[in-house]
Amino acid sequence: MLLLGKLGLGFLGTALVTGAIVSSEGFIHVKVHEKQTNGTHISLVVPAMIVPVTLKFVPNRYLAQGGTELRRYLPVIDAAISGLADCSDGPLVDVTDPDEHVSVVKSGGSIVVDVDDPNETVHVSVPLHATRSAIDEIAYAGGPI
């Protein structure tokens, strides 16, 4: 009985640590709602850490060209992500026209993009830290920097 208790505690501890590691970089939230009848409704919440880890398993040949292109802009992207991470939360861009509303907001270490048009509403929330890791992963795929 004591052994079972110890095993249970071990599993619980491992699960807790794994959960903490997986959620350490926050979560990517994608929500798409098509407005027409029988339209698609998707709501996806994925631990952000999965993206750079998944990219490690993508063969380099698929990422090499994008990585080479991306590398030219890496200093700007790094500066932008670092600057965004350091600045306070708030709306960055808001565009309204008769058909569409687009907003980009920095909220709690994430960039949140909302689009509302006559066909669909889209909500994407991406943690900045995960974005940086994913971009670095793609850029390195093009060869050593």
Place this chain on the structure above:
Amino acid sequence: MKTILPVLAVLCLGTVALAAPERYLHVKVDDPVGREHVRVNIPLSLAEKVIPAINQGQLRNGKVEVGNFHANGVDLKMLFEAVKAAPDGEFVTVQEPDTNVRVAKSNGKMIVHVIDKNGSEKVDVTIPWEVAQALATAGDQQLNVEAAIQALEKAGDTTLVTVTDNHQTIRVWIDSRNTGD
């Protein structure tokens, strides 16, 4: 314990008071005819980090090349100092059949006012002197954008550009609010 708490409270308050508020560059475009509205709020700290990282086209290392601009040996820094010390007033007035241009100095700011009579367009540019001086620190044929942003961070709340025509109004300004309205 009784003495530590007030000291800690004073230290916390002091830290809050000393922390400079984030400064924002706002762009607001309103087109009532097309019912289009654009709001952009850029933290100046973000611009300060991104601008020096851009090395593309005429913008390199926080400085932008101005192709046809030649200082021809004129010390722009000294020139700005002299204009800064000069009393407020109008420096340049150009009146043409279709355009009026006015350059003036008022309350420590350089003001450029352009009226295009054909397109009924009005442009007002207000640049704090410190920002104008910072722009000129890059030397011949260059404007120091990075230094200008740093100077903007220290400048007070001010409207930098307004453009008004028949269809839309554009306003660019800086303040410490993270929303444009």
